[in-house]
Amino acid sequence: MGKQKAKQKKKAGSQKVSSKKRRVLIGKPKAVKTGKPSSTTRKALKTDRLDLSKFPAESVTQMERGICLACVWEVFTRHLKLAPKTALVEIKRYTPSLDELSAAALPRPYVAAQSSKEACPYCGAASKWIARLPIYRIESGKATDALRRELVKSLSKKNDAFVVLEQKATQQHAFFEWLELISKQLDLDDPAWIREVSRHYLSRVAPKVDWLTEFNQAHSIRRSRRLEEGWEIDSGRLFLSPMLFDELLLMQYLVSRSHLAGGLTFEGRYTLPELFHRLRNSGYLRGVGVQANNPGDALEQLLAHLSGGEAVLRFYYIIDRRALLESAKGLKMVKAKGAAR
Ligand SMILES: [Zn+2]
Numbered sequence: 001m002g003k004q005k006a007k008q009k010k011k012a013g014s015q016k017v018s019s020k021k022r023r024v025l026i027g028k029p030k031a032v033k034t035g036k037p038s039s040t041t042r043k044a045l046k047t048d049r050l051d052l053s054k055f056p057a058e059s060v061t062q063m064e065r066g067i068c069l070a071c072v073w074e075v076f077t078r079h080l081k082l083a084p085k086t087a088l089v090e091i092k093r094y095t096p097s098l099d100e101l102s103a104a105a106l107p108r109p110y111v112a113a114q115s116s117k118e119a120c121p122y123c124g125a126a127s128k129w130i131a132r133l134p135i136y137r138i139e140s141g142k143a144t145d146a147l148r149r150e151l152v153k154s155l156s157k158k159n160d161a162f163v164v165l166e167q168k169a170t171q172q173h174a175f176f177e178w179l180e181l182i183s184k185q186l187d188l189d190d191p192a193w194i195r196e197v198s199r200h201y202l203s204r205v206a207p208k209v210d211w212l213t214e215f216n217q218a219h220s221i222r223r224s225r226r227l228e229e230g231w232e233i234d235s236g237r238l239f240l241s242p243m244l245f246d247e248l249l250l251m252q253y254l255v256s257r258s259h260l261a262g263g264l265t266f267e268g269r270y271t272l273p274e275l276f277h278r279l280r281n282s283g284y285l286r287g288v289g290v291q292a293n294n295p296g297d298a299l300e301q302l303l304a305h306l307s308g309g310e311a312v313l314r315f316y317y318i319i320d321r322r323a324l325l326e327s328a329k330g331l332k333m334v335k336a337k338g339a340a341r
Pocket of ligand 1: 068070071072120121123124125283
């Protein structure tokens with residue numbers, strides 16, 4: 001805790017230094033001939049990612065948007081006929097909207113993440129004009145709320161270097177998005193996926209446990225005959241309470257049902273009716289209050305139960321605008337000298 005605070009303090013301190021430096025640079029543009037951010041500053045920005053290691057991994061998503069400032073400059077000054085000064089103010093003020101954050105692919109002036117080292121595909125401007133906007137999305141909840149507030153409090157407020165946007169969603173929405181995300185990461189042709197999906201799910205339901213370590217210690221995962229709830233490690237085996245174990249079967253089924261013959265679990269392949277009977281006979285369905293008489297209805301109710309249904313949840317997007325502000329500074333110096341690109 002103390003170490004973390006000291007780290008944040010140090011971080012805030014280094015930001016202060018760089019913004020001071022920034023002012024000096026703007027005041028004396030002649031000192032920087034090319035107008036590009038100095039290599040040390042660029043390096044610092046690149047590695048200076050927010051530390052979210054304290055957050056439960058399943059509640060945090062990281063992404064990045066690239067935006068070509070040369071393109072924006074052109075649109076603002078040539079097409080919209082904004083005065084350079086106004087254009088610069090607008091660029092510095094820029095924050096993506098929630099729609100832009102959620103979109104899979106965005107048109108010009110956005111640039112795909114994989115081309116970060118390449119020139120702008122639209123206007124050919126050098127990669128230094130493509131400002132990277134690192135974005136962190138944190139799912140609300142008991143496990144993250146206090147950590148998130150602490151993190152946001154520690155961030156630099158100067159020039160709105162960090163902007164936090166809030167999006168309302170349902171628990172169900174978050175659950176399915178999470179399920180889709182981990183499904184994408186899994187290779188269903190590699191038998192290890194079944195352990196992976198189990199670890200992801202347990203990390204989601206019990207975020208305070210270091211499941212990576214637990215799984216590294218366990219060579220097998222079993223259904224406990226003894227435990228009423230929770231789990232335990234015994235002689236290299238991870239024993240789960242029957243309810244938890246059965247829930248994993250369901251998760252495994254959900255992830256693999258659309259793959260090949262589908263429905264692969266710890267207990268082999270299940271069709272939906274077979275899984276339904278299995279979960280009914282074990283008492284799992286009764287345990288979670290699902291009373292449906294047919295597999296389809298039961299699955300629907302199970303999903304509502306697992307996900308939390310329509311209950312409200314919030315996504316908090318932390319947008320790191322430091323690189324954008326840094327690039328905009330260079331833009332001012334170059335454009336002011338009339339040296340377009
Ligand atoms: Zn461009």
